[in-house]
Amino acid sequence: MARRRYELTDKEWLIIEPLLPNKPRGVPRVDDRRVLNGILWRFRSGSPWAEVPERYGPSTTCYNRFVRWRKAGVWDRLLSAVPAGFNGELVMIDSTCVRVHQHGATAKKGSFDHGMGRSRGGLTSKLHALVDAEGRPVGLRLTGGQVHDACEAEALIADIPEGATLLGDKGYDSNAIREAAAARGVWANIPNRSNRTQRYGFSSWLYRQRNLVERFFNRIKQFRGIATRYDKDPANFMAAVKLVCARIWCAA
Incomplete structure (x- = not known):
């Protein structure tokens, strides 16, 4: 299946994958890249979580993993880790x-x-x-x-x-x-x-x-x-902003 334009590219996934938690607990879990693409689809479209397409796995999995990783500080670490080439001479x-x-x-x-x-x-x-x-x-x-x-x-x-x-x-x-x-x-x-x-x-x-x-x-x-x-919870809204910002850095 062809990659959709809002999904992670191979380059982006290569940067992001090592920064994600990787501790399976016995039960096979939905692939992280697939779930991340589902999370991106939800914010790209502005649709409710329940409408995340089945190709990204269960919608509850996408939501739960998004919130769980937010509480674990994954999105914060992701945004702080990727800007290795920060150009600090001029800022706006x-x-x-x-x-x-x-x-x-x-x-x-x-x-x-x-x-x-x-x-x-x-x-x-x-x-x-x-x-x-x-x-x-x-x-x-x-x-x-x-x-x-x-x-x-x-x-x-x-x-x-x-x-x-x-x-x-x-x-x-x-x-x-x-x-x-x-x-x-x-x-x-x-x-x-x-x-x-x-x-x-x-x-x-x-x-x-x-x-x-x-x-x-x-x-x-x-x-x-x-x-x-x-999103009612400001932490969830900011987590989405940070995820999109991390992609901007990955594309640089």
């Missing part, structure tokens, strides 16, 4: 809003942060990202859609190597962000807001590269299960 920061589907908006209220909030687009989540000079993800954060971009910037800046240049739009023009960047030896090439009294140096030529972070968002949103959030 930005965020994108993700509409929360009605199926994902039924989580029980309480002290638990579901990463959802009201914004102009209704109930949304916001994905904050830091990408390198090749448009590959370096850092990710999830908040409610009403959270300002600058609120997550300092946490993402902690992932930037010393001596790098940070590109961001005017939403990141704050003294706190510039100071956090400077503390790491990072130059924040951010346009000055019109009401700023203390002006900072800015290169419009370098700033043109910031579109790479927009391309990154467009790329991951080709997966309908990421462009629209169907």
